[in-house]
Amino acid sequence: MQLERSFYSRASMYSFIVVMILILLMWIGTGQFSHIDIMLFGYLIASFVFAIGITVRMVSWSLRPATRQMLKRSFSNLKNKERKKRNVTSVLKTAVDNIVLQKFIFKRGIYRGVAHWLLAWGCIGSFAITFGLTFGWMHFSLVDPETYQMVVMGIPTITMHADGIFAELVYNGLNITAMMVFIGVLMAIIRRKTNQDVQVTQRPEFDLLPLYILMAVTVTGLVLTLSYKFMNGWMHNYLALIHQVTVVLFLVYFPFGKLFHLPIRPMAAGVPMNYQEEAGVDTRGCAKCGTPYSSDDQIEDVKGILGVQNFDLQMADGTYLSDYCPACRRRMRVMKQLNLEHQHENPYAPIQTMTDVQVPGFSTGRSDSYYKEAEGDEKL
Amino acid sequence: MTEFIAKPGVKNLKHEGEKLITTHCSYCGMQCGMHIRVSEKTGKIKGVEPRYDWPVTLGKLCPKGVTAYQQIDHPDRIKRPLIKKKGRFVESSWEEALSLIEKKFTELQDKHGKDSLSVFGGVSMTNEKCYLVGKYARVALGTRFLDYNGRFCMSSAAGGFMKTFGMDRGSTLPWTELEHSDCFLIAGSNTAECHPTSIQMFWKARDKGAKMIVVDPRETPTARIADVHLDLLPGTDSALANGLLHLLIKEDFVDKEYVENRCNNFEELKASVEPFTPEYTSQLTGVDKNKIIKAARIYGSSPRSVVMFARGVEQQSKGVDNVTLYTSLALLRGQIGKFASGVATFTGQGNGQGGREHGQKSDLLPGYRKITDPEAVKYISGVWGIDPEEMPKAGVSAFEMFDEIHKGTIRAMHVVCSNPAVSAPDAEYVWEAFKKLDFLVVNDFFLSETAEFADVVLPTTTWAEDEGTTTNLEGRVIRIRKSIEPLHESKTDWQIFKEIAARLGKGKHFDYSSPREIFEEFRLATKGGKADYSGITYERIDKEDGVFWPCPSEDHPGTPTVFKETFATPNGKANLPAVSWQEPDETPSEEFPIRLTTGRVVFHYLSGNQTRRIDFLMEQCPVPFAEMHPELASRYNMQDGEKIRVTTPRSTMELEVRLTKATRNDIIFVPYHWGKELAVNKLTNAALDPTSRMPEFKVCAARIEKLEQKAGH
């Protein structure tokens, strides 16, 4: 691609494009930069870093052979008209079950489900409001003393009564999402601190740090609200600054830590779309025992991915290990090692029980001279 | 007192907020060492931690051992005493249950005499409790009808050892020496499944080049790697042992000096094995004659060898003969009383060794004393504080008690730590007996099949809720520690005996406040007996990794290897047997053409009352099956996994077929851990050994039929 050669890497190209798009959108949203809120300048910079970070991470992630294969098949399937029904169902089902409702986490435990759901939707909601405001995609204008109007991308939309419930909800949008995150984070921290099982593989810098950062963001944000609502703006400027610092930290951290799992989650739609229309129903049979264990497309992909990375998993007869079900793969390894693969002289005899031979799992045998010479025919 | 014992340098995982209690497994005679994890805050059982420094098992556990802790706080536990009212169990108070027992026991004894009561004991409990069962029956109830489930398990080995050596200790050598032996002759033991943690010793010995000869109708996991697998017909052990003895003598493998100095009857033995040529032995046992010769030569030429056997040879109508013959193999080779050699039986029950020494048997008093010996009666009466005249006479064996119930002699029974409704042979006859009883009391922590017949069920504790000692299969006395306080309203067996005794006016003989007090009295009771525990204390057990009996004084080091100098017979010499060939009680006929043999699987323990309630174990093996060779199946056109009917002269049952070539092609094998319609003991033969009174579980004649296919399938 001609364009890509103008950049150091694909990641830098996409970063450039993303930044350009953001600036363009900002230009539209703020009426040629007329509505920029200078108070939000720190947020603005952090948001650009965030966007670049996400882009770089997404690109390098998608370049991994396994990820690229998954994305390639997903996009080619999406284009395939014949699969339209399956594609739509897969995307919708994943979006609802997996992302909106997060059913699979609730199955790991109600507590975990609640914590994660609050955390996830609190974060996504906060993102939406924060970015909307900092990039100036959305602002409020006073139509008359009693009525506010929401302006999205420079286009006036709904109006609302300044003291109405809806307006309350809108002003307090960030407070509501912050409360959700706060409760979720608290639940998550408690679980990570008290549950001994979780602690086995937990890494504080990876699993706990994001929780602490989120905690800092929500607590400072909520204190800020308390300050101007109930304490006449006590220490408001300092608090605002502290909050801004935590948010900047959060935005810069986001693409590089544990929270990065959020943007890659939608790939889960690829599983029903490409490989397994119905969970647990397999269509491809094992090359040895015939038990269904996967689908043709998936095995093709797995073989491809391993091939690209120089894994030589081909057998003498031309089949690949991936052509066998996991149980047969285990058995093949063991039979090879036990030297049980070859046909025995008498096909009707039970397999050799190692009688008369020293079993290789045990160390070498003792010479017969250790035992006193037995009389008679030694060959018996 | 310390609850956690670990040697310096041994690392265990200790979770925060938990403590480890050092104890042993609740199940078989291996008594594998383990630590139980207990929450410090709530006192709840959290799990198990291997005890790497227990010298016998080195932290190894079988799946039963790993999950043993799950039975402690199990939802199926009986929480309060149960009284059967109008055919249904109703929870009641201890007061009500004990009053009912007092009333019924007194009524029956007034009306039908002292011996109308009986006690059926068990040996999956501590020495303290086993000892007290005997005292309870003889002192509190005053009945002669007392016996225990060891009759189904250990009696033939005991009988054989008593006959040969004059003393019955299951193993003449400590287990830790096994890895240094050069040859194992293992007969009738599916060691890998029934005593899995022993396998490490055998495999280590194999690593060093030791040979293995396995005698079993099935190619068990031990037989699979044996140098010779003698796949004999079930019930032909005495012929095979005679055949091997014949070859040892003929091929001059006998240690003449040892036999001369330490054995009686060699000439008689020589004459009696004379006819058992390899050809004749092969004809009787169905084992290839070359294999017999090879086995005899390997065994005969090994410098250090151990002969081992288990229920396969013991649970036969000639179990004692089998034991004496196999034991003679070791005697002729001069192996007993030496390093890394000897003879051993694999004790099945947790305290099968200790439990049989202390007067639960109909004819024994504590310390392996004979009840027929007036001196013994006098001594024990003295310890118990009763008049020797009051000591009841010898009773009858476990299975014969059911005959007595059918005859009407026994009217009531107290079953402790046992489940004969599953474990006794000819089960339907036993069930009838239970129904016939006027009054049945069962102590158990789960509602066993036997308990379902009961009028009163008393909730007892599991092994982890009480202190005590057990004696493992080596004869090593070890400590069981209390991990938690008794759950629900359960009480320990000894407390129950104490309370019943008090109600029957015998309270002063049972005035104990802790197991340690029982142990002190019990040490005194064993003093001077064959199984002398008098030098053993709880502290010594902790300090010395267990103490081997006999240990007659506190400065005596205990006896890891027995019979080093002499045997316990009157003239100090071992008695060699002279046994001729005898068929099993039931042989195949036209109507019942094949042999049925029974046994165990690794996932269940004895009657399964405990292990059938553990999820992991049930997932692995939920129901019994009929294992057979495809050749046999093919004769009846049976497929793997198909349901078939197995019938013997006693009863019939349906089972699923499991096919494998790793078995003889003329037998079927069924594991016995299930009750009711799944109980293979409905089919087994109750023919008893004349000496040990042990039933012939291991062989009977059977018929198999393919089940009619149901229409529509």
Place this chain on the structure above:
Amino acid sequence: MNKIMYLEFERCIGCRACQAACRECGDHDAKERNYVEHVDFMESRQTFPMMCMQCKDPACARVCPANAIQITEEGVVLSASEEKCIGCRNCTFGCPFGIPKFDFEQNKMYKCDMCYDRSKHDIAPMCASVCPSDAIRFIDFDEMQSLRRRRTQMNLVEGKKPTEQDKWKYVPEFFGVYSD
């Protein structure tokens, strides 16, 4: 830490204590991650234990589109991290040894982690601790080398050196974590 998990299939007696023990380990959620199977019960009672070889360059991690399978600093290959795993099961098909297990209910892959809470303190994993036949052992690197040398002499692969990419051709007990 320089300890190795070492498997010897011949020694296995099929008691499944390792599986019961696996359920006991921290973070295993009472699900076993190892396997005990019969080679062919119709033919013999030979069973074998199977568990993760803790590859240095694990195929399972390489085929994971979400990059969810992480390796600890000690070299233990962990279960797919729950936040990333999208439930595609590529790992179960890529693994040459057939090890990873998948829970459709909770939509996650789980596998042997060598009882990470024990092995990171140099305490033997539960399976190796309880295995009554020593078919599974947790031993020093040097001991592994000598057992392996002896075994190589008796085996077909003598003189050949397995590499990360084709070690599946060889006997698996040559491998374990914490080598070198």
